[in-house]
Amino acid sequence: MTAGSITADVRFDEPDFYLGDPHPTFARLRREDPVHWYAGGPFWVITKFEDIRFISKHPELFSSANIAILGDIVKIRDGLPRPPRDSVLFLDPPEHLEHRRVISRELTPAHVNAIEGTVRDIVSDALDQVPDAPFDAITTLAEPIPVNVFSGLLGVPQDDWQRVVRWSTAISNSGGGGETPETMAAMYAEVVPYLEALLEERHANPGNDYLSIIASATVDEKPLTPTQVVWWAISLLAAGSETTQSLIAGMLYAMSQAPEQTRRILTDADTLAAPTVEETLRWWTPVASMARQATTDVRLRGATIRAGDAVLLAYVSGNRDEEEWGDDADEWSVDRAPTGHLAFGFAEHFCLGAHLARREGTMLIREMARRWTGIELVSPPIRRRSALMTTFDRLELRFTR
Numbered sequence: 083m084t085a086g087s088i089t090a091d092v093r094f095d096e097p098d099f100y101l102g103d104p105h106p107t108f109a110r111l112r113r114e115d116p117v118h119w120y121a122g123g124p125f126w127v128i129t130k131f132e133d134i135r136f137i138s139k140h141p142e143l144f145s146s147a148n149i150a151i152l153g154d155i156v157k158i159r160d161g162l163p164r165p166p167r168d169s170v171l172f173l174d175p176p177e178h179l180e181h182r183r184v185i186s187r188e189l190t191p192a193h194v195n196a197i198e199g200t201v202r203d204i205v206s207d208a209l210d211q212v213p214d215a216p217f218d219a220i221t222t223l224a225e226p227i228p229v230n231v232f233s234g235l236l237g238v239p240q241d242d243w244q245r246v247v248r249w250s251t252a253i254s255n256s257g258g259g260g261e262t263p264e265t266m267a268a269m270y271a272e273v274v275p276y277l278e279a280l281l282e283e284r285h286a287n288p289g290n291d292y293l294s295i296i297a298s299a300t301v302d303e304k305p306l307t308p309t310q311v312v313w314w315a316i317s318l319l320a321a322g323s324e325t326t327q328s329l330i331a332g333m334l335y336a337m338s339q340a341p342e343q344t345r346r347i348l349t350d351a352d353t354l355a356a357p358t359v360e361e362t363l364r365w366w367t368p369v370a371s372m373a374r375q376a377t378t379d380v381r382l383r384g385a386t387i388r389a390g391d392a393v394l395l396a397y398v399s400g401n402r403d404e405e406e407w408g409d410d411a412d413e414w415s416v417d418r419a420p421t422g423h424l425a426f427g428f429a430e431h432f433c434l435g436a437h438l439a440r441r442e443g444t445m446l447i448r449e450m451a452r453r454w455t456g457i458e459l460v461s462p463p464i465r466r467r468s469a470l471m472t473t474f475d476r477l478e479l480r481f482t483r
């Protein structure tokens with residue numbers, strides 16, 4: 083059987099494919115058809131670690147201007163309206179770097195160190211809510227921790243944090259085909275004026291939160307346009323919480339499936355918290371893919387990607403590539419301590435929030451280690467219906483002492 087026939091029924095743009103187990107299909111593609119043309123997309127599915135790095139490293143050959151995520155390809159194909167492209171995700175060099183600088187200096191390791199106490203308090207407060215009984219780890223831990231950390235940094239008033247959860251879930255669901263255009267239009271009709279008002283207020287009375295920084299930012303000595311300001315804020319809202327929600331969900335799930343490793347992690351968290359987070363990022367891959375559009379014809383492993391073609395960078399596959407990670411790439415192992423995985427992307431658009439997300443993950447492990455020694459899965463978890471985000475809607479666990 084050829085890779086073509088095994089993938090004939092696979093819809094790489096549909097949540098259902100990701101809800102099942104996509105890994106055997108990706109493994110087959112990596113072996114037999116690593117640069118795979120998916121006519122139903124239409125787009126190329128790039129499954130090898132090195133090829134994803136190559137494409138990410140060459141924005142002059144593969145642009146983000148029009149296509150940065152799977153949802154962009156689908157919307158163009160289906161003639162659906164798209165939000166403005168005015169965000170850092172959709173910029174190419176040379177403009178891109180200047181726009182990244184608006185926020186990148188706020189997210190360095192030194193800045194993350196400076197807010198460590200706040201992160202610890204938020205994690206500890208969330209852990210205080212864990213009962214001595216089964217509980218849903220999504221609503222108790224995975225959702226509130228990143229939203230509370232991030233809404234504070236962003237400068238959203240605390241009364242509105244629940245709305246932030248709802249918006250950021252909808253934005254990331256829409257990127258993965260999980261929301262209708264009507265729902266999204268209604269959501270943007272709510273979120274855009276909300277942010278406009280907040281940004282205006284911060285412009286007049288700046289604090290040291292991200293909204294204030296964006297509201298007063300200049301690029302090449304010119305202020306950002308009002309649309310750019312709002313879309314910077316929306317991008318941060320979308321990027322900052324759902325992704326880390328997924329990391330926490332994936333990590334707790336992986337730990338519940340590996341009691342022996344979990345016992346070790348929770349008895350030696352100082353050493354093992356960081357490798358646990360890194361291995362989860364590799365194995366779980368919160369953001370399953372990003373996308374690009376070829377600017378010119380490019381030959382890759384014998385295939386010709388034509389100018390204008392879309393490519394899907396399947397991080398979820400590259401992070402299990404046996405050639406990079408070995409024959410046990412499908413195993414979650416805290417001893418692997420992987421470096422250079424693709425969970426945060428690579429090169430030009432590498433995630434600006436990586437240090438912060440890592441810190442939230444390691445802090446969670448360290449604080450858990452002060453209270454518990456084990457994690458049990460209580461019922462089968464419910465996966466989020468998304469082709470973009472790897473996560474759960476419900477994850478029922480019990481922590482044991």
Ligand code: HEM
Nearest residue numbers: 170171321322325326329368426427428431433434435439
């Ligand atoms: C585990 C958590 C996270 C994961 C897995 C993640 C993943 C990613 C990925 C895959 C990209 C795109 C990379 C590319 O196209 O090459 C990205 C970009 C980005 N992320 Fe994250 N992210 C996480 C957390 C965060 C947080 C907490 C923030 C905000 C503080 C953030 C802000 C951004 C921004 C602004 C970009 C756009 C960068 C650019 O286009 O230059 N992310 N992230």
